Amino acid sequence: MDLRHCPFCGKPAQCKVEEDHHGNFYSLGCSNSDCVAHEIYYAVPEEDLPMEQAAFNWNRRFI
Numbered sequence: 001m002d003l004r005h006c007p008f009c010g011k012p013a014q015c016k017v018e019e020d021h022h023g024n025f026y027s028l029g030c031s032n033s034d035c036v037a038h039e040i041y042y043a044v045p046e047e048d049l050p051m052e053q054a055a056f057n058w059n060r061r062f063i
């Protein structure tokens, strides 16, 4: 599933997998660091999934 471009500034959105002491998580946000859109985070489940779910949520977020 493709990410929609940012609804605020029109730049491409990005989804990264990051890691902290709690484990892995997805970070979805705008690729423009000056943008007002805040990044949103999803824990990465043990089963693989949801880059797709994360993308789905991002795409619905600003409707």
Ligand SMILES: [Zn+2]
Binding pocket: 006, 007, 008, 009, 010, 011, 030, 031, 032, 035, 036, 037
């Ligand atoms: Zn943006």
